[in-house]
Amino acid sequence: MEINRIKNVTSKVISNIWAKLEQVSFDFTFKNGKTERLTHEVYGRNDGVAILLYNPSTKKVILSKQFRIPMYVAGVKGGFSIEVCGGAIDKNESPETTVIRETKEEVGYNVNELQKVTTLFLSPGLMKEQVHLFVAKYNDDDKVENGGGLEAESEEITVLETDFKDALYMIKTEEIIDARTILLLQYAQINQLLD
Template sequence: MRNRIKNVTSKVISNFWAKLEQVSFDFIFKNGKVERLTHEVYGRNDGVAILLYNPSTKKVILSKQFRIPMYVAGVKNGFSIEVVGGAIDENESPETTVIRETKEEVGYHFSKLKKVATVFLSPGLMKEQVHLYVAEYNDDDKIDKGGGLASENEEIEVLEISFLEALQMIENKDIIDARTIMLLQYVQVKKLLS
């Protein structure tokens, strides 16, 4: 199959927090027609997300924090209940990032990390890939209060709730973050808390 994308050009529209590019290219359709298309692509570094679950208590660790895109969309006053997550820093592995973010956001350490998948959350616009993980925790794994970093203007509420309550929160639309829904459903499908 021949290359169906030719003459790709890119123009940076904004590079404030992440890069917004306007990408133009010639796309060759299956019928041979060639069309010049332009799309916007947004993104920064790839990211990670992790769901901590406790097999003994059947609880999970989630966080609640303010998200300006949700606020602008008029959803939940901008507050999101979600798994721990964050951007991968330069020269940092996804595994190192998920350990760092878990300590910063919720104050936990864990010993056994399981990779679930690497996904695009909005492939029509975002170039960011998110590495999804799960890990077991217990009460002894709490090493810090969490809450995020003041230097990054984070104010994160740590939530420890029952797994069944978390699943109900999906039904009630209290949890609407895609990463969180995917990881909670992964734990459910794999029967990690049954």
Template sequence: MNPNVHVIAEEVLSDNWYTLKKITFDYRRADGVVERQAREAYDRGNGAVILLYNPTTQRVILTRQFRMPTYLNGNATGMLIEACAGLLDEDDAEACIKRETEEETGYKIQEVRKVFEAYMSPGSVTEILHFFVAEYTPTMKTSEGGGHHDEQENIEVLEVPFAEALEMIRDGRIKDAKTILLLQYAQLHELLKVPVAA
């Protein structure tokens, strides 16, 4: 643990969906001065996200669903295009993403590759997100997907040409950070090819 941080108090502000806490702590700065600070931290657990890609067809699988926080902050429809993702719950990251992939997209995948981990909003959210990629083929499709009925997800599954997905970042149709990171990872590591402009 960091010897420059001493937690004084933790107060639960909300435990309705996930847990929002107010943390009061003393922080020793580099110059030796100790400051009393307070921060709020939202704990929703950790998660996993995956980009499904098909090197033969040069396509990726994405999802579209309603996201209330984006609706409250300028997204006129509230609909967001994203890579398949979910919370770990009691699973490890690999088991979680295989389960979420089948529930959300309808593809049953066996092999996944973890590429990195990241804190997505470290100023306020405790979550670490585990990032995966996996190849898919039409033979892996076992259902229409759409998410778990009891979780009211109402997910639309999209199969998009990779070049178009990159264009969707540029023109603003894709604004989800985890999805942008995975698409750019795929481009950087040449998992799929980007057509060269004439």
């Protein structure tokens, strides 16, 4: 069994400012029978959610634009990312409750009928965070607030209502480079949600 190949796991917290960075050491037995002591870093906090809102009547989707410090440090797009709505799951909160809350906070829409797409790891070599992906229909009547994020969380989010075809083109031109957003837009395309 694969689990028996990992033994003597130890963990040391390196940082716990925004999320926890751990140094994890373990004995790993390779298929050839050799055992080696390995050390990796694992980063993350709570699991997250992301949702693509789509309007079958107008053929539009709701996206957002916000500043992301890792992109800034990497020298990409001045740090600004075009993304689907998303956020972290709070303690004792379900993914569904979280995605409904985040949708209202970030883009100002109430959503009711969620469709679960999948749960995945975005970077399993480093991140322990799993992201629950959803899609949901919206219309103008579902707009209840301006959105823009929470001031208490130092969020400044620009809400973008975009033609679905334009959003797909933004993947091609690399205006959209967020993996969750690309996955959900391509899911919508493959499943013909806006045809």
